[in-house]
Amino acid sequence: MEALRTKAKELLAQGEVQVVIGYEAGTAGVRRPCFVRTAESAIRLVWDTNCIGNLAGYLTRPEIKRFGKPAIVANNAVLRSLLQLVAERQLQQDAVLALAVAQDGVVTELPTAQAVEDYLAISPGGLSAADREKMEHLAQLSREERWTFWQRELERCIKCYACRSSCPMCYCGHCTMDCNRPQWVSVPSHALGNLEYHTVRAMHLAGRCVQCGECGRACPVGIPIHLLTCYAEESVHRQFGQQAGTRAKLDYALGAFRPDDKESFIR
Amino acid sequence: MSRIGVFVCHCGENIGSTVDCQEVAARCKQMPGVVHSEDYKYMCSDPGQSMIKQAIEEQGLDGVVVAACSPRMHEPTFRRAVSEAGLNPYLCEMANLREHCSWVHEETDSTTDKATDLVHLQVEKVKRNKPLQPIQVPITKTALVIGGGVAGIQAALDIADSDRKVILLERSPSLGGHMAQLSETFPTLDCSQCILTPKMVEAARHPNITLMTYSELEHLEGFIGNFKATIRKRARKIDEKLCTGCGLCLQKCPTRKISDGFNEGLGMRRAIYVPFPQAVPNTPVIDIQNCSHFRKKKCDRCVKACPTDAIRFEQQDEWITVDVGAIVLATGFKIMRSDQFPEYGYGAYPDIIDGLQFERLASASGPTQGVIKRPSDGKEPETIVFLACAGSRDAAKGVKYCSKICCMYTAKHAMLYKHKAPHGKAYVFYMDIRAAGKNYDEFVRRAIEEDGVKYIRGRVSRIYEEDGKLIVKGADTLLGGRPVEIKADMVVLATAVQPNDGQIDLARKIHVGCDEYGFFAEAHPKLRPVETNTAGIYLAGACQSPRDIPETVAQAGGAAAKVVALFSRDRLTREPLVAEVNRRPSPIYSDCVGCFLCETACPYQAIGQETVTDRDGKLYKTMAKINPGLCQGCGTCVATCRTKAIDLHGYSNEQIYAEIMSL
Numbered sequence: 001m002e003a004l005r006t007k008a009k010e011l012l013a014q015g016e017v018q019v020v021i022g023y024e025a026g027t028a029g030v031r032r033p034c035f036v037r038t039a040e041s042a043i044r045l046v047w048d049t050n051c052i053g054n055l056a057g058y059l060t061r062p063e064i065k066r067f068g069k070p071a072i073v074a075n076n077a078v079l080r081s082l083l084q085l086v087a088e089r090q091l092q093q094d095a096v097l098a099l100a101v102a103q104d105g106v107v108t109e110l111p112t113a114q115a116v117e118d119y120l121a122i123s124p125g126g127l128s129a130a131d132r133e134k135m136e137h138l139a140q141l142s143r144e145e146r147w148t149f150w151q152r153e154l155e156r157c158i159k160c161y162a163c164r165s166s167c168p169m170c171y172c173g174h175c176t177m178d179c180n181r182p183q184w185v186s187v188p189s190h191a192l193g194n195l196e197y198h199t200v201r202a203m204h205l206a207g208r209c210v211q212c213g214e215c216g217r218a219c220p221v222g223i224p225i226h227l228l229t230c231y232a233e234e235s236v237h238r239q240f241g242q243q244a245g246t247r248a249k250l251d252y253a254l255g256a257f258r259p260d261d262k263e264s265f266i267r
Numbered sequence: 268m269s270r271i272g273v274f275v276c277h278c279g280e281n282i283g284s285t286v287d288c289q290e291v292a293a294r295c296k297q298m299p300g301v302v303h304s305e306d307y308k309y310m311c312s313d314p315g316q317s318m319i320k321q322a323i324e325e326q327g328l329d330g331v332v333v334a335a336c337s338p339r340m341h342e343p344t345f346r347r348a349v350s351e352a353g354l355n356p357y358l359c360e361m362a363n364l365r366e367h368c369s370w371v372h373e374e375t376d377s378t379t380d381k382a383t384d385l386v387h388l389q390v391e392k393v394k395r396n397k398p399l400q401p402i403q404v405p406i407t408k409t410a411l412v413i414g415g416g417v418a419g420i421q422a423a424l425d426i427a428d429s430d431r432k433v434i435l436l437e438r439s440p441s442l443g444g445h446m447a448q449l450s451e452t453f454p455t456l457d458c459s460q461c462i463l464t465p466k467m468v469e470a471a472r473h474p475n476i477t478l479m480t481y482s483e484l485e486h487l488e489g490f491i492g493n494f495k496a497t498i499r500k501r502a503r504k505i506d507e508k509l510c511t512g513c514g515l516c517l518q519k520c521p522t523r524k525i526s527d528g529f530n531e532g533l534g535m536r537r538a539i540y541v542p543f544p545q546a547v548p549n550t551p552v553i554d555i556q557n558c559s560h561f562r563k564k565k566c567d568r569c570v571k572a573c574p575t576d577a578i579r580f581e582q583q584d585e586w587i588t589v590d591v592g593a594i595v596l597a598t599g600f601k602i603m604r605s606d607q608f609p610e611y612g613y614g615a616y617p618d619i620i621d622g623l624q625f626e627r628l629a630s631a632s633g634p635t636q637g638v639i640k641r642p643s644d645g646k647e648p649e650t651i652v653f654l655a656c657a658g659s660r661d662a663a664k665g666v667k668y669c670s671k672i673c674c675m676y677t678a679k680h681a682m683l684y685k686h687k688a689p690h691g692k693a694y695v696f697y698m699d700i701r702a703a704g705k706n707y708d709e710f711v712r713r714a715i716e717e718d719g720v721k722y723i724r725g726r727v728s729r730i731y732e733e734d735g736k737l738i739v740k741g742a743d744t745l746l747g748g749r750p751v752e753i754k755a756d757m758v759v760l761a762t763a764v765q766p767n768d769g770q771i772d773l774a775r776k777i778h779v780g781c782d783e784y785g786f787f788a789e790a791h792p793k794l795r796p797v798e799t800n801t802a803g804i805y806l807a808g809a810c811q812s813p814r815d816i817p818e819t820v821a822q823a824g825g826a827a828a829k830v831v832a833l834f835s836r837d838r839l840t841r842e843p844l845v846a847e848v849n850r851r852p853s854p855i856y857s858d859c860v861g862c863f864l865c866e867t868a869c870p871y872q873a874i875g876q877e878t879v880t881d882r883d884g885k886l887y888k889t890m891a892k893i894n895p896g897l898c899q900g901c902g903t904c905v906a907t908c909r910t911k912a913i914d915l916h917g918y919s920n921e922q923i924y925a926e927i928m929s930l
Contacts (some may be wrong), residue, residue: 055906089863097840173856174910176909179910181921184924252867254907255864255867
């Protein structure tokens, strides 16, 4: 933690970055995002096992961009998001200085997307063991049971769009959900509209989801909605071998074909 | 409020017999926005079109729905009629009551109900139609012909003769292609080179043709009328301007034993070579894989021999970029080789040869000066067995199609052999004789009746060698499958015609489709046989499917006519049914977030980028931009775009949604 504070202080003092996006202590042991803009306030930064939120979502926000060049305290999920954002041209290769913090508190500076790629190649990370267990449990259910499970879960959705707001890949300025000419998805939070919303979101994230699980954590009613997007992502990985958040070069399975694709119909 | 007119066509009995057209017209009157509705026997006829024009003028219609046949059939007709009445043609839509309804259903009430629904969809759509203006694009009036065989030469000459510039590209060192290898041609038995070489020379001398041999297309971008082609001109290692084609270097070259590709491996050539004496251009090429100078860094005999100092060992490949408006693909074919037949010894027997090798043996300019000799020992064979359909029409070999030319050239081969060796025996194993063509069947009959070629209907199961003879085992299916065994001196396989090497790579480079075998796909098998699905790229010859010379030349002329027709205009008019990235007021500018997932999804490379900068020139936003000249209106980007920032003119999201919601 001290190493992180020192590093942040140094970067801000030297003017290498204008803002350090990190975690600070919230109430009841919760860690909340903070935006450190002066060397003196670097003391606010915290790093421990409770720092699990994905901060990458802030990188594409116009109000954060206005601060200047950011450094971001990064776990692996943040790094994967960073790569995918670069691939989708939302960030320049060297626009963000990632501060990867290891378990033991050692801070590694990753100034470019290439550096992030190399760092992740060693320890990619992914779904937590608990989530993996839930995914496997769902996979074992029959189609009807799974359908009932999701219907029951999605019934509780209040369409607050916290999942969308927290997702680093939901950076669109104008979401399909807000499109009203035509009104593709109905606004009220009834069963059909909820199902439509979450299915569309999962499809939009298939091949793009970095499996950070942030949407599930953000849900105020506790729907494990990240399992849906992660499942879509893993299906794409299984079928096409492409995985979001592993490369800074765009490789979107659902929008392109490869000459050596195993399916021949597309030729 | 919209003022829509609905016109229901009976299409004679086609629609009228199962759909109550009068009832449909009556129901349409009740639809909101419809102010005029009528039915008529033939809407596409002159009186029918007049009804539409009259209604537009009298009722002041602002949208028209014609409920008739497929829009593929008559949409242009009705759009023209509508525009003649002063309405934008894109305010006219068609409901397909024929293919989508009357042809596929019985005469019931629900058929009429469905017809009404189909019209209702289009009424809802046309309400949201916007007037569109055709897109104009300029045309570069130079054609690129890829392939310098007879197809390419013919297409290039025809285009050049209409005073248009042509770049003729050939990847081998000389023009000519497979036709230059042939001995005589069916059905008239005139010498192939005698009729081809004058064309080759003409192509080379033509002031409108730029000849680029030993060159390949490396990369293509752009669209109809505006292609940009990058051509790789391989280094001949010879200064083409200085070389006089005297051939002294060829004589001095010490590397003599290289298998000669032009002679199908039956002869030898040197490391510096001209493929054949009549080659155009008559400039040699140094084969750097075999040349001692490049392999051992010491020989320079050609340099010493050259009277004009034209040898350039240091010469490098060049990349040349040219602007062209149209492309003719004439890349030809290859044949399956005899080593792909396990039943015929996997190519282990040198006296089992393929059709092209036989052509070289029979050719007066070939390795044997036209005397038919066995490759193994040089003896003149007394019995030759010809196998038609070797590989063709054989699903196990991956070739389900008929190679088309083999029946004729096998008859020709047998006939040529009988002319050269009247006492020899010629047998032909065949499945069917397909000799459809002018004077073709007469030619085959002549081989059988006058020249005494023995035709046996059946396939050959095995060929093996015994006592210096090739034992050909087959069956005569006309005699109830009686086994036949022939002791032959030589066997000629009429092997399957296949797409040329690199054809699929080329197809990918230039974005044209291929069929399941790898031949280039035409836009429509009957009505657009020389066009590909990519506008501005045309087909000639055997790169599309197996073809003989007359057909190839005819198709090349057809492709040339298409190119000339394209070039006859100064600007190209295209349908405005293209996708567009939406615009919003600043500071949003567009719903596009610039993720460019659409860029990879676009099959036509129509998506580029557009930047918005602020007053100080600082980059504010990068977003996708669709080139309307390239866009084909397929809608893939619309489906890919998460933010719905892209919409397709004429088929907007709003229109499709309204159609669905009308049901």
